[in-house]
Amino acid sequence: MLRDKMRWTAYSDLLEDEYRQCLQEGLQVEPLLEEIRRIQTLSDGSLREEEARSLxxxxEVAPVRSDFPxxxxxxxxxxxxxxxxxAHxxxxxxxxxxxxxIAGAWYGRTVxxxxxxxxxxxPRSKITGYLKASGQYPITEYLHSTQDPALRAQFDIHEEDPTTPYDRTRVCWRECLDAYPNDDDLNYTVLALKLLERYGHNFTSADxxxxxxxxxxxxxxxxxxxxAIRNLMTGILPPQTGRRRNPYREWIGAQIRADFFGYIAPGNPAAAAAMAYRDGVVSHTKNGVYGEMFIAAWLSLCYVEGLTMLQRVQNALEQIPPRSRLSEAISEVCASYVSGVSFQSVVDGIHARYDETLQFDWCLTIPNAMLVTACVLWHDDYDAAVTAAVLSGFDTDxxxxxxxxxxxxxxxxxxxxxxxxxxxxxxxxxxxxxxHALTFSDAIERTRNLILLES
Structure with a gap:
């Protein structure tokens, strides 16, 4: 059981994802593929890990292709x-x-x-298939498991989840819950509250x-x-914690940490993005960090009346490099929205470009940010937007x-x-x-107390 939970730490387990990440960044690593395959054939042990660490x-220092755009x-x-x-x-x-x-943000995020x-x-085909087969489509309430033996076998439905990293042992079906459960998407929002209350608005990445x-x-x-935590415990400090032996540096983890910085910087997307940057580089680089900056800036602009949601997205994009892969991808979604492309066509296009059955693609910042943007642009009520996010697959929670x-x-x-x-x-x-137990009223009041207003 312990070994099953010790994921994302062994150097040899990182090689394949590191190779794919390097390709994303335009690094010339193809000559090293055979070396990766050789190391993966070695027996578990210190030699395998040392060779993997060296590779x-x-x-990490491979050169960038000359034609990388x-x-x-x-x-x-x-x-x-x-x-x-x-941008300022x-x-x-x-x-x-x-x-x-602020209340809408906290409740909206939690729900x-x-x-x-x-x-x-x-995968989204399984999500839709199960919900239709179990009578839960379209989604109108929290999701339930089923006791139908045929459906349980067909969709691998169970209530126990011994591998979860959040110290809960049951799948979060509605009948398994009597309270909002512990989850990283809520942990990091509350952790940012703690960060600001302890260190103030000028916190550092070390903080x-x-x-x-x-x-x-x-x-x-x-x-x-x-x-990043492994790196910290070996004496490595930010921003190297996000770069060193970290093939997940452009995955979604930083993006889900963005929200609080937008909550406390109303109308000030540059300030929100700056805080998100200092948070993001502890564990991410490049588009992983840009995703957090983009979402924080977008949330900041959600306070601004008179802007359409499209204008908020476009102005939030001004906080990240305009020639980045993330900026290009979100701009494509915006262009599709303006030209009248259907929501489903946009989602299908994202799935055609990224394979959600591969964990690397499933957890990348870019396809998930594209889906978030599409769900908010194409839907004008809460139920439609959040249920679309779940039905679209990739990182549903x-x-x-x-x-x-x-x-x-x-x-x-x-x-x-x-x-x-x-x-x-x-x-x-x-x-x-x-x-550990924060009431919504307390979270709302303490968030408001930290709002940064600048003229």
Missing amino acids: LARL YEEPEDYESIQSTLRPT KIWPVDADHFTDR GCVLGIPVEGW VAETWLLGIPAFHACTAERV CNGATVGSLFGLSHGRHSIPSRWHKAFPPVIHTSVHGY
């Missing part, structure tokens, strides 16, 4: 040098509606997360790392975050949470039907030390 170091800086000053002057615009906001919008957890990791080490169990961190957060902050708590948030007691349960 990972070589992969993107410009993707990593340090903050270089990122800023690619942006337009308008501060937008007027109405403080009278802050409390309702969207819980809705997507039971089918996390399922973020310290908050992690003091605040959450290592097993409650996944992929890039777990690698992460995307459901982010879509719910964006929609809730834009429209306020009243936009979220009461059946969602009345299903459980109004308490967020987390792994965060000292914040």
Whole structure:
């Protein structure tokens, strides 16, 4: 059981994902593929791990192809040098509606997360097939398991989940829950609250790392975050923690940590993105960090009345390098929206480009950010947006949470039907030390107390 939970740590387990990540970044690593395959044939042991560690170091410094068409800086000053002057615009906001919008964000994120957890990791064909077969399509409530033996066998339905990293032992079907469950999509939002309350708005990446080490169990961190914790415990400091032996550096982990920075920077997307950057580089690089900056900036702009959602997306994109892969991908989604392409066609196109049955693609920032953008642009009510996020596949709980957060902050708590948030007691349960049970009212008030207003 312990070995099953010790994922994302052995060097030899990282080689295949590192190779794919390098290809994403335009690095010339093809000559090293045979060496990867040779190491993978070695028996488990110290020799295999040492050779894998050495090869990972070589992969990390491979040269970039001369024909790579993107410009993707990593340090903050270089990122800023690619942006337009308008990126630093501060937008007027109405403080009278802050409390309702913050409430909408917290409830929207929590509900969207819980809705997507039971089918996390399922391909969209299985999600839709099971929901139709079990009479839960279209989605109108939290998802249930079934006791029908044929359906349980066909869709591998079970209630026990001994491999989960969040110290819960049951799948989060509705009948298995009596409260909002612990999950990383909520842990990191609360962890950011703790970070700001302890270190203030000028926190550093080292403060973020310290908050992690003091605040959450290592097993409650996944992929890039777990690698970063491993790096920290060997004396490596940010931003190297996000770069060193970390093939998950452009996965979705940083993007799901963005929300709180947008919540506390109303109308100030540059400030939201700056905080997201300092948080993101602890575990991610390039488009992994850009995803967090983009979502934080978008949330900041959700406070601004008079902007359409499309305009919020377009202005949020001004916070990330315009010649990055993420900027190109989100711009494509926006162009499809403007030209009248259907939502389903956009989702099908994302699935054609990325294979959700491969964990590498399933967890990448870019396809998930594209789906989040499409779900919010094409849907004008909360239920439609968050259920679309779940039905579209890829990282269902992460995307459901982010879509719910964006929609809730834009429209306020009243936009979220009461059946969602009345299903459980109004308490967020987390792994965060000292914040294990946070009432929504407390979270809303403490978030408002941290709002950064600049003129």
